[in-house]
Amino acid sequence: QVQLVESGGGLVQAGGSLKLSCTASGRAFDNYIMGWFRQARGKEREFVAGIRRSADNTWYGDAVKGRFIISRDNAKNTVYLQMNNLKPEDTAVYYCAASGRYYDTRLQSAFDYWGQGTQVAVSS
Numbered sequence: 488q489v490q491l492v493e494s495g496g497g498l499v500q501a502g503g504s505l506k507l508s509c510t511a512s513g514r515a516f517d518n519y520i521m522g523w524f525r526q527a528r529g530k531e532r533e534f535v536a537g538i539r540r541s542a543d544n545t546w547y548g549d550a551v552k553g554r555f556i557i558s559r560d561n562a563k564n565t566v567y568l569q570m571n572n573l574k575p576e577d578t579a580v581y582y583c584a585a586s587g588r589y590y591d592t593r594l595q596s597a598f599d600y601w602g603q604g605t606q607v608a609v610s611s
Contacts, residue, residue, distance in 0.1 A: 488513045488514065489511055489512070489516075489519065489585050490513050490600075491509055491510070491583050491584070491601065491602035492509065492510050492602055492603070493507060493508070493509045493581065493583050493603065494508050494605060495507040496581060496606045496607045497607070498608045498609075498610065499573055499608070499609055499610070500609070501573060501574055501575055501609055501610065501611050503609075504569070504570060504573065505570045505573065506567060506568070506570070507567065507570065507581055507583075508566075509521070509566045509568075509583030509602055510563070510564055511564045511565070511566075516561055516564040516565075518587065519540065519585040519586060519599075519600075520538065520585070520586040520588060520592070521559055521583065521584070521585055521586075522534065522535070522536065522537040522583070522584045522585075522592075522593075522598055523537075523566075523568045523584075524581070524583075524595065525577075525579035525580065525581045526582070526604075527576075527578060527580075530579075532582070533548060534548045534593040535547070535551055535555065535557075535581070536548065536556075536557035537557065537591060538557045538559050539591070542559050545557050546591055548593070551577075554571050554572045555569065555570050555571070556568070556569040556571075557569075566583055568581065570607070573607075573609045574609060575609045575610065575611045577607060578607060578608050579607060580604040580606050582601055582603075583601075583602045584598035584599075584602070585600040586599060587599055
């Protein structure tokens with residue numbers, strides 16, 4: 488089992504930045520691909536970003552590419568999501584997730600463990 492706890496959400500003006508954190512406990516953090524997803528009210532949850540165990544590759548959803556950066560610190564059991572140039576359409580609950588798969592993936596079904604989410608609201 489892996490327990491994931493997100494933090495860092497809040498209210499920010501359009502064009503601003505936020506940095507989300509997700510800290511893991513339980514099994515070895517570096518055994519997992521980590522990802523961020525988001526779900527806006529009334530919409531399906533969508534993939535935001537993913538990062539390999541050793542951080543040697545990252546991948547992003549089209550809506551955030553060039554604005555968001557995913558990173559991880561395995562010594563701290565933490566994955567981060569730096570969100571820049573935020574837009575009102577980025578407003579959502581953001582979830583981190585852990586996958587035991589051995590391939591880069593955007594599929595929710597490939598992620599085994601999920602956090603409770605943190606709210607991000609971007610005002611225009």
